[in-house]
Amino acid sequence: MFPESLRFSVAKSVNQGIRWLLQTHGSAFDSFSSGILGLLLWVQGRLVSVPWWGYIVIVAVMAWIATRKIVPTLVLAFLPFFIGMFGLWGLAMETLALVITSVVIALAIGIPFGILMAEANLFADIIKPILDAMQTMPSFVYLIPAMMLFGLGKVPAVIATLIYALPPVMRLTCLGLQQVPKPVQEAARAYGATRWQLLKEVRIPLAMPSILAGVNQTTMMALAMVVIASMIGARGLGQEVLMAINRIDVGRGFEAGISIVIMGIVIDRITQGLAKRWDPNRR
Amino acid sequence: MTENIIEVSELWKVYSKKDINFNVEDEDMIESLDVSGDSVVAVRNVSFSVKPGEVFIVMGLSGSGKSTLIRCLLRLVDISWGSVRINGQEITAMNKRELTEFRRHQAAMVFQHYGLLPHKTVIENVAFGLKLRGVPKKERRERAAETLKIVGLEKWDNYYPASLSGGMRQRVGIARALVADTPLLLMDEPFSGLDPLIRREMQEELVRIQEELHKTIFFVTHDLDEAMRLGDRMAVMKNGEIVQIGKPPEVFANPADDYVARFVQDKREEIRKTDEQMAALATQPEKAVNNDVS
Numbered sequence: 001m002f003p004e005s006l007r008f009s010v011a012k013s014v015n016q017g018i019r020w021l022l023q024t025h026g027s028a029f030d031s032f033s034s035g036i037l038g039l040l041l042w043v044q045g046r047l048v049s050v051p052w053w054g055y056i057v058i059v060a061v062m063a064w065i066a067t068r069k070i071v072p073t074l075v076l077a078f079l080p081f082f083i084g085m086f087g088l089w090g091l092a093m094e095t096l097a098l099v100i101t102s103v104v105i106a107l108a109i110g111i112p113f114g115i116l117m118a119e120a121n122l123f124a125d126i127i128k129p130i131l132d133a134m135q136t137m138p139s140f141v142y143l144i145p146a147m148m149l150f151g152l153g154k155v156p157a158v159i160a161t162l163i164y165a166l167p168p169v170m171r172l173t174c175l176g177l178q179q180v181p182k183p184v185q186e187a188a189r190a191y192g193a194t195r196w197q198l199l200k201e202v203r204i205p206l207a208m209p210s211i212l213a214g215v216n217q218t219t220m221m222a223l224a225m226v227v228i229a230s231m232i233g234a235r236g237l238g239q240e241v242l243m244a245i246n247r248i249d250v251g252r253g254f255e256a257g258i259s260i261v262i263m264g265i266v267i268d269r270i271t272q273g274l275a276k277r278w279d280p281n282r283r
Numbered sequence: 284m285t286e287n288i289i290e291v292s293e294l295w296k297v298y299s300k301k302d303i304n305f306n307v308e309d310e311d312m313i314e315s316l317d318v319s320g321d322s323v324v325a326v327r328n329v330s331f332s333v334k335p336g337e338v339f340i341v342m343g344l345s346g347s348g349k350s351t352l353i354r355c356l357l358r359l360v361d362i363s364w365g366s367v368r369i370n371g372q373e374i375t376a377m378n379k380r381e382l383t384e385f386r387r388h389q390a391a392m393v394f395q396h397y398g399l400l401p402h403k404t405v406i407e408n409v410a411f412g413l414k415l416r417g418v419p420k421k422e423r424r425e426r427a428a429e430t431l432k433i434v435g436l437e438k439w440d441n442y443y444p445a446s447l448s449g450g451m452r453q454r455v456g457i458a459r460a461l462v463a464d465t466p467l468l469l470m471d472e473p474f475s476g477l478d479p480l481i482r483r484e485m486q487e488e489l490v491r492i493q494e495e496l497h498k499t500i501f502f503v504t505h506d507l508d509e510a511m512r513l514g515d516r517m518a519v520m521k522n523g524e525i526v527q528i529g530k531p532p533e534v535f536a537n538p539a540d541d542y543v544a545r546f547v548q549d550k551r552e553e554i555r556k557t558d559e560q561m562a563a564l565a566t567q568p569e570k571a572v573n574n575d576v577s
Contacts, residue, residue, distance in 0.1 A: 184399075184401070187392070187394055188398075188411070190391075191387065191411060191459075192385075192387030192388075192416070194383055194415075197415055201414070
């Protein structure tokens with residue numbers, strides 16, 4: 001056994017730290033919280049203003065652009081229909097708003113940071129262990145403090161989703177930039193490209209397939225997080241799953257679960273298809 | 284004022300995993316670099332000069348430092364020691380901005396593996412150097428289109444490099460270098476990846492372009508045929524050093540050492556065989572020769 005004399009606990013200081021944050025910077029967290037909530041409600045408002053058949057049309061058009069095949073387009077356009085038939089349309093919209101808001105914030109942070117990681121090795125060395133922690137830390141560990149700092153409901157859900165879904169887009173942006181062939185970069189430098197021109201004209205366009213794969217991964221992970229986020233009071237499909245579990249209502253849980261799967265498949269196929277369209281090597 | 288467009292003196296390039304403070308006077312140190320596993324002396328005390336309008340060939344086996352040497356001229360790799368003057372400007376003393384300006388206006392490079400941008404069309408690739416300089420879109424398109432005519436690819440302007448053959452891609456690479464309108468053209472084994480027939484065609488095309496434009500061309504190759512066909516003067520490199528400089532026929536006739544001699548030997552053998560075959564043909568009866576021709 002590990003010697004008792006070497007025992008050292010940080011649990012107490014972490015607790016005190018969180019309490020200190022709450023007491024001294026509580027109002028800052030509150031205003032941050034209301035900012036995120038505003039954005040979330042705005043997104044949700046836009047989503048709700050589109051009628052249900054509008055989504056079928058939007059999904060069909062995007063699926064066509066992404067796949068250029070009749071059958072997958074029809075299947076993808078028809079799938080959301082099931083969500084409505086299960087009577088879960090409203091909850092699905094709330095989930096979608098949560099996913100979209102989280103993904104937009106994740107991309108706004110993740111892509112620039114990914115670029116910085118590729119440009120500065122020291123920065124990458126510092127960030128990488130943090131990303132590892134974000135991906136392996138059990139989500140309940142940060143779900144509770146997030147709830148303490150940002151209150152119950154959707155805002156801590158967005159924060160928790162961010163922590164969980166941010167790493168893939170950052171990693172894949174960085175990886176994509178690093179994998180741009182050296183001869184192509186050398187040619188651009190030989191013709192007098194500055195660092196910024198090299199990034200804008202050569203590296204980012206050529207890293208685009210990888211960056212878009214990161215966007216896809218981040219979206220998928222955000223969707224996976226919504227069930228867990230419902231435990232801290234975020235409404236949506238996750239809440240339905242949670243309720244079904246509590247009542248041991250397998251059928252109801254199945255409907256909500258299938259609805260999440262449908263959203264996942266539709267979003268995944270569309271973003272993947274768009275990523276492929278973007279691939280310069282496929283033209 | 285210098286008469287030479289390129290003047291390289293006592294140039295050294297050391298690739299090293301460790302940070303080293305390179306100094307030519309320190310012979311012990313150079314010796315230790317040669318012995319150690321994590322450093323390579325790629326270019327070793329190289330000096331030469333190239334006159335305007337000259338086609339200067341650097342020949343050597345792979346690993347002889349010729350590709351590193353051509354990269355030193357644009358400072359695409361850091362120079363360890365020595366001086367590189369191009370058009371009277373000292374490359375090693377330039378700051379970042381001066382170096383960018385220099386690369387944009389003084390020299391254009393053609394690469395063995397083309398180095399084309401796969402996400403840009405042929406005409407966008409050709410216009411790329413002009414775009415970096417900030418030439419307005421309309422003007423750079425016009426100039427790129429004109430240059431594409433020189434290399435015979437005017438009909439391919441909106442294709443992507445992936446749909447072009449190797450020879451055509453290198454034509455795009457050459458057009459990209461020509462449109463920059465620089466006095467100096469650097470070519471790093473531009474035709475090595477092409478099959479022999481296309482290579483021959485491209486060499487002839489380069490000769491034609493050179494007759495028209497009178498550039499100074501610094502040309503790296505491992506092919507003696509190519510050196511003989513294109514070069515006004517040539518340098519032979521071995522282990523980072525230049526072992527002989529001269530006009531190609533001189534090098535061919537009087538190789539400076541065994542290494543150069545081995546290089547030209549194959550070629551001599553080839554010529555001897557052709558001579559023998561020609562002689563054999565000449566001694567054959569008239570009828571047989573006629574059959575051959577028809």
